[in-house]
Amino acid sequence: EAQVTQNPRYLITVTGKKLTVTCSQNMNHEYMSWYRQDPGLGLRQIYYSMNVEVTDKGDVPEGYKVSRKEKRNFPLILESPSPNQTSLYFCASSPRPGTSSYEQYFGPGTRLTVT
Amino acid sequence: DAKTTQPTSMDCAEGRAANLPCNHSTISGNEYVYWYRQIHSQGPQYIIHGLKNNETNEMASLIITEDRKSSTLILPHATLRDTAVYYCIVSYPLMYSGGGADGLTFGKGTHLIIQP
Numbered sequence: 001e002a003q004v005t006q007n008p009r010y011l012i013t014v015t016g017k018k019l020t021v022t023c024s025q026n027m028n029h030e031y032m033s034w035y036r037q038d039p040g041l042g043l044r045q046i047y048y049s050m051n052v053e054v055t056d057k058g059d060v061p062e063g064y065k066v067s068r069k070e071k072r073n074f075p076l077i078l079e080s081p082s083p084n085q086t087s088l089y090f091c092a093s094s095p096r097p098g099t100s101s102y103e104q105y106f107g108p109g110t111r112l113t114v115t
Numbered sequence: 116d117a118k119t120t121q122p123t124s125m126d127c128a129e130g131r132a133a134n135l136p137c138n139h140s141t142i143s144g145n146e147y148v149y150w151y152r153q154i155h156s157q158g159p160q161y162i163i164h165g166l167k168n169n170e171t172n173e174m175a176s177l178i179i180t181e182d183r184k185s186s187t188l189i190l191p192h193a194t195l196r197d198t199a200v201y202y203c204i205v206s207y208p209l210m211y212s213g214g215g216a217d218g219l220t221f222g223k224g225t226h227l228i229i230q231p
Contacts, residue, residue: 004158035221040223042221042222042223042224043159043219043221045219088156090158090159092158092159103149103161103164104151104159104161104219105161106158106159106160107158108157108158109156109157109158
């Protein structure tokens with residue numbers, strides 16, 4: 001089944017403790033992206049990647065890192081989480097850039113709480 | 116990317132057609148209209164997209180006005196499972212997006228409630 005998976009789905013952690021949220025897709029998509037969703041603010045893009053080893057900042061990249069060493073994986077790293085990073089996080093992927101379609105496939109979400 | 120305006124919420128009776136409007140008066144020539152929906156904190160789900168012509172797929176129809184300043188998403192026979200927040204997004208395709216933020220801009224959308 002074509003899908004985007006995220007792990008963990010739920011995480012409660014403390015301020016300053018490094019964490020990684022994994023994202024994997026099995027559709028051979030070149031484009032991947034991370035969003036966060038907060039009440040009243042909608043979805044905002046954190047980072048995106050057009051291909052392996054190619055990443056760039058989105059609208060709200062501060063406090064986050066990403067890497068794209070393999071096509072299928074795009075982990076989100078919080079080196080020193082803070083309470084303002086408490087949010088619902090979504091990973092998404094999309095087929096090769098250059099097509100007319102902007103159909104993005106979203107993962108199920110990771111609910112992160114930083115105390 | 117062009118900004119969109121959608122009603123905050125709408126109701127529709129089960130089995131009837133749900134018509135969700137979207138205004139995008141500042142849309143530019145190469146920007147597409149995309150519709151996504153999100154069911155209660157699940158990941159957003161792609162529904163349909165179009166440039167100028169009306170489009171139809173197994174989920175919905177998209178009607179775009181001739182001047183492209185507005186569009187309507189039509190769910191022909193709404194069911195209770197269609198209750199969700201529906202997002203209308205106007206965006207360039209990836210090939211034109213160039214540098215800077217490259218993501219879809221999700222506004223607040225329309226909360227569609229299907230009534231039994």
